[in-house]
Amino acid sequence: MSLSRRDLIELGLAGTSAALITNVASAQPAVQQPAAKLPEGERIGVAVVGLGKLSLEQIIPALRKTTGVKLAALVSGHPDKARRVAAENNLPADAIYSYEDFDRIARDPRVGIVYIVLPNFLHKEYTIRAFKTGKHVLCEKPMATTVADAEAMIAAGKAANRQLMIAYRCHYEPKNLEAMRRIRSGRYGKPRLVVTDMLRGSDLNDPSDAWRLDMVKSGGGALADMGIYGINGARYLLNEEPVEVRAWEHTDRSDPRFKTVPDLVAWQFRFPSGAIANGSTSFSVGGTMRWDVFCDKARLRGDPGAYYNGNHLEIFSSPDEGEVKIAEVDQFAREMDWMGDVVRGRVPLVSPGEEGLQDMRLMAAILQSTREGGRTVTVDWQYKRAHDPAVAVPVA
Amino acid sequence: MSLSRRDLIELGLAGTSAALITNVASAQPAVQQPAAKLPEGERIGVAVVGLGKLSLEQIIPALRKTTGVKLAALVSGHPDKARRVAAENNLPADAIYSYEDFDRIARDPRVGIVYIVLPNFLHKEYTIRAFKTGKHVLCEKPMATTVADAEAMIAAGKAANRQLMIAYRCHYEPKNLEAMRRIRSGRYGKPRLVVTDMLRGSDLNDPSDAWRLDMVKSGGGALADMGIYGINGARYLLNEEPVEVRAWEHTDRSDPRFKTVPDLVAWQFRFPSGAIANGSTSFSVGGTMRWDVFCDKARLRGDPGAYYNGNHLEIFSSPDEGEVKIAEVDQFAREMDWMGDVVRGRVPLVSPGEEGLQDMRLMAAILQSTREGGRTVTVDWQYKRAHDPAVAVPVA
Known part of the structure; x- marks a missing residue:
C-alpha cells in the first residue's frame, strides 16, 4: 500500500x-x-x-x-x-x-x-x-x-x-556500530562482561537544568539522563536482554540538588547467556561516558564511548589491534536522516518505541531495587529487537 | 626493650x-x-x-x-x-x-x-x-x-x-600511594564510587599455573589471583571497609580450565560512608588491571593501575590536572626494603596479616554470595588499619 x-x-x-x-x-x-x-x-x-x-x-x-x-x-x-x-x-x-x-x-x-x-x-x-x-x-x-x-x-x-x-x-554512531558489528561477528569469542560508567560530574546549576533534578519531571535524575546510555549500551553491545537487575544508590540527601532524585546509582545486570554488566551513573561525580566489553579473546574499550564527539574505540587483543580509525560523523544529523529514511520506508526502524520502553522497564527495575535495599529484581518481560542496529545501520 | x-x-x-x-x-x-x-x-x-x-x-x-x-x-x-x-x-x-x-x-x-x-x-x-x-x-x-x-x-x-x-x-607503589594521599587530603571532596576491573585474559596453560585453576590450591581462581587487587584496591582507595558484599559468577564449566574454580566474578561492595565499589575479575577475559575513583570534584584513573610496571595515574578535574608524573620504582624492591625496615623497627607495618585476613573474609563473602545466587552478604566484622599506607609510606 x-x-x-x-x-x-x-x-x-x-x-x-x-x-x-x-x-x-x-x-x-x-x-x-x-x-x-x-x-x-x-x-x-x-x-x-x-x-x-x-x-x-x-x-x-x-x-x-x-x-x-x-x-x-x-x-x-x-x-x-x-x-x-x-x-x-x-x-x-x-x-x-x-x-x-x-x-x-x-x-x-x-x-x-x-x-x-x-x-x-x-x-x-x-x-x-x-x-x-x-x-x-x-x-x-x-x-x-x-x-x-x-x-x-x-x-x-x-x-x-x-x-x-x-x-x-549511539545506534547511529560509527564506533559504537563497529563495536557491535565486531562483537556479533564472533571474531573475539563471546562477550562476557560489560562495564559502563556514565557519570556527568556537573553542578546542574543552570535553571534550565532544574527539571533534571526533579523526580517527577526527569523520571530518575542521573539514571534517566546519563545512566540510560549504560543501560542501553550493555544491551546493544551484548545484543541480549537482562533477566536480573539490582542496584544500590548513594545520594547525599543534604545536597539541595538531590531532594527528590537519586544521585549515584551503581547496578548489575545478569543476562541469559551468563554475561554480566556492571554499571554506574551520577550527576555529582564524573565525568566520563565510557564502556568496556570483555570478550573471550579481546577487550573492546569505548573511552569515551558515548560522547557527542571524540569517541574512541580501542581493541585490546593478541596481537593488539589498537585504536579503530573511523571517521567521526555528526550523530544527530545521521540519526535524523535515518528517521527520514524510515519515514520513506527505505530503512528499518532500529530504535523504535519498544526499544525505549525496554530501558524504561530496566530503569524502573533499578529504582525498585534501590528502594528495596538493593534486592535483585527478576525481569520477566521479553523483548527482542526486530532490527539489530549492528546489522541494519552502516558504520558510516 | x-x-x-x-x-x-x-x-x-x-x-x-x-x-x-x-x-x-x-x-x-x-x-x-x-x-x-x-x-x-x-x-x-x-x-x-x-x-x-x-x-x-x-x-x-x-x-x-x-x-x-x-x-x-x-x-x-x-x-x-x-x-x-x-x-x-x-x-x-x-x-x-x-x-x-x-x-x-x-x-x-x-x-x-x-x-x-x-x-x-x-x-x-x-x-x-x-x-x-x-x-x-x-x-x-x-x-x-x-x-x-x-x-x-x-x-x-x-x-x-x-x-x-x-x-x-600496591601499598608501596608511588602512583597508588599518590592517589591514596590525594583522596585522603580532601582536595577532591569525598570519594563516592570505585570501579576496579582486574582481568587477566590468559590461557594459563603453563603447567606451573595449574594450581591457579584448582579451587583447593588457589582459594578462588581469578578472584584470588587478580580480583584481590580490586578488593584490596577499593579498600585502600576509599580507606574504609565494606559492610555489604554481593557477586555474580559467570563461568563456562565446559571449559577444562574451570572445573573447580570460578572464572568471571563481578561484585559490588557497599561502604559505611555510602560509597560503592563495582569490581570484576576473570582468567578467561581481559586483560587489564585498572581502577577508577570518582570523587565529588575529580575522577582519578589508574589505567593500568596495578601492573608491575607502566602504571598511569590521571586526574580528571576542573581544570584537568592530567597525568601525574611520578618516577616509577621497582615495587618488589621497595616492598622488600620496607619489610627490612619494619624488622629494624624504623617504619610501621602497613600491610600486616590482618590486612590480608580482611581480604580473605571479603573473598569468602564474595564466593558465598555467588553460591547463594548473588545474595547480599552483610559483613559484620570490624577492621581498622593501624597504619594507613597513604600516611606511612612515602610516595617514592
Whole structure:
C-alpha cells in the first residue's frame, strides 16, 4: 500500500515519486543504505519541539548537515528565542509554533517529523499530540518518565499508523556500530562482561537544568539522563536482554540538588547467556561516558564511548589491534536522516518505541531495587529487537 | 626493650648498633622514611621460598636493586633450578634449601626474612614453619586459601613475636600511594564510587599455573589471583571497609580450565560512608588491571593501575590536572626494603596479616554470595588499619 497524496504532503514529500515510498508502518524495507542526499525540496521537514541546550547546540546545527531532512519548524515557549533561531536558520515566521498552538502543525505540509526535545515528563504529551496531528515522532531519550507513559506513546503511534523513533544516537554512531558489528561477528569469542560508567560530574546549576533534578519531571535524575546510555549500551553491545537487575544508590540527601532524585546509582545486570554488566551513573561525580566489553579473546574499550564527539574505540587483543580509525560523523544529523529514511520506508526502524520502553522497564527495575535495599529484581518481560542496529545501520 | 644478640644474628643484623633497633613487635616506630641504603654486610637476608615465575622474573631481580635487604637463601623443590639461580646470584651452595630441610634455616644467621612465594595453599604451612624457625615472614597475596588458615598464620606470628607482612605491592607503589594521599587530603571532596576491573585474559596453560585453576590450591581462581587487587584496591582507595558484599559468577564449566574454580566474578561492595565499589575479575577475559575513583570534584584513573610496571595515574578535574608524573620504582624492591625496615623497627607495618585476613573474609563473602545466587552478604566484622599506607609510606 502506497502513501496517499495527503500523506506525501504531510511528510513534506509532495513531488517525490510515490513509487519510492512503501507503507511506513508495516513494510519490510527493501533497501538498507545511508540516507540519500536529496535536493532541498525533497527533504522531509523536521519540527524541533523545545529550544533548550540540546536543540540549540546540537540538533539545530546538525540539521544544517542533514541530507534527507531539514529544519522546518520550531516549537517553543519563548517567542524571542524562537524568532532569533528562526532568523538564524532562514525559517519564516509562520514556522514558529507555541506550545498552545502546536496542534496547528497538523495543517503544516512543511513538517513531516516532530522531534521532541523537551524535558522528559513532557515527552508523552507532545508525542501523543504530534501523532494526533498525523506527523511521525522522533523523541529524545528516555522516552518518558514512567513505563505506563512509554506504553501509551507506543499505542498512540500504532493508532495513528505513524513511526515512533527514540533518539538513541549511539545506534547511529560509527564506533559504537563497529563495536557491535565486531562483537556479533564472533571474531573475539563471546562477550562476557560489560562495564559502563556514565557519570556527568556537573553542578546542574543552570535553571534550565532544574527539571533534571526533579523526580517527577526527569523520571530518575542521573539514571534517566546519563545512566540510560549504560543501560542501553550493555544491551546493544551484548545484543541480549537482562533477566536480573539490582542496584544500590548513594545520594547525599543534604545536597539541595538531590531532594527528590537519586544521585549515584551503581547496578548489575545478569543476562541469559551468563554475561554480566556492571554499571554506574551520577550527576555529582564524573565525568566520563565510557564502556568496556570483555570478550573471550579481546577487550573492546569505548573511552569515551558515548560522547557527542571524540569517541574512541580501542581493541585490546593478541596481537593488539589498537585504536579503530573511523571517521567521526555528526550523530544527530545521521540519526535524523535515518528517521527520514524510515519515514520513506527505505530503512528499518532500529530504535523504535519498544526499544525505549525496554530501558524504561530496566530503569524502573533499578529504582525498585534501590528502594528495596538493593534486592535483585527478576525481569520477566521479553523483548527482542526486530532490527539489530549492528546489522541494519552502516558504520558510516 | 632492645633485641638480643641472638635476635640480631637471626635478623642478619649482627654488627649493627643495637641502639638503632627497637622491639619489632610492639614499638611505635620513631622514624618513617624510605629504606636506608645500607652496606652489603648490614642488609637483612631474605630467603625466597619457591622459584616460580614471580620469583624468577620479579622478586629475585628486584633483590639486586634493594638497599636494605639482600637475597640470602633459596628454597626450592628443584635442585638444578636452585643451583642455577644461586650461581647467577652469587649465593653459596649451602644457601639452597629443599622443602624438606627448610626448617634448618632456623640456624642460618644469614636469613632474617622468609618470603613465601608458593602456591596459595602452601602459604599457611610455610609461614608457620618459618615462624617456628624464628624468622620474620613476608607472604604473597592472597595470604591463604581460607579465613581459618589466615587466622592461624597471624596467631603463629604473634606466638613467635615475629612480623607477618603480606606482599601488597600496591601499598608501596608511588602512583597508588599518590592517589591514596590525594583522596585522603580532601582536595577532591569525598570519594563516592570505585570501579576496579582486574582481568587477566590468559590461557594459563603453563603447567606451573595449574594450581591457579584448582579451587583447593588457589582459594578462588581469578578472584584470588587478580580480583584481590580490586578488593584490596577499593579498600585502600576509599580507606574504609565494606559492610555489604554481593557477586555474580559467570563461568563456562565446559571449559577444562574451570572445573573447580570460578572464572568471571563481578561484585559490588557497599561502604559505611555510602560509597560503592563495582569490581570484576576473570582468567578467561581481559586483560587489564585498572581502577577508577570518582570523587565529588575529580575522577582519578589508574589505567593500568596495578601492573608491575607502566602504571598511569590521571586526574580528571576542573581544570584537568592530567597525568601525574611520578618516577616509577621497582615495587618488589621497595616492598622488600620496607619489610627490612619494619624488622629494624624504623617504619610501621602497613600491610600486616590482618590486612590480608580482611581480604580473605571479603573473598569468602564474595564466593558465598555467588553460591547463594548473588545474595547480599552483610559483613559484620570490624577492621581498622593501624597504619594507613597513604600516611606511612612515602610516595617514592
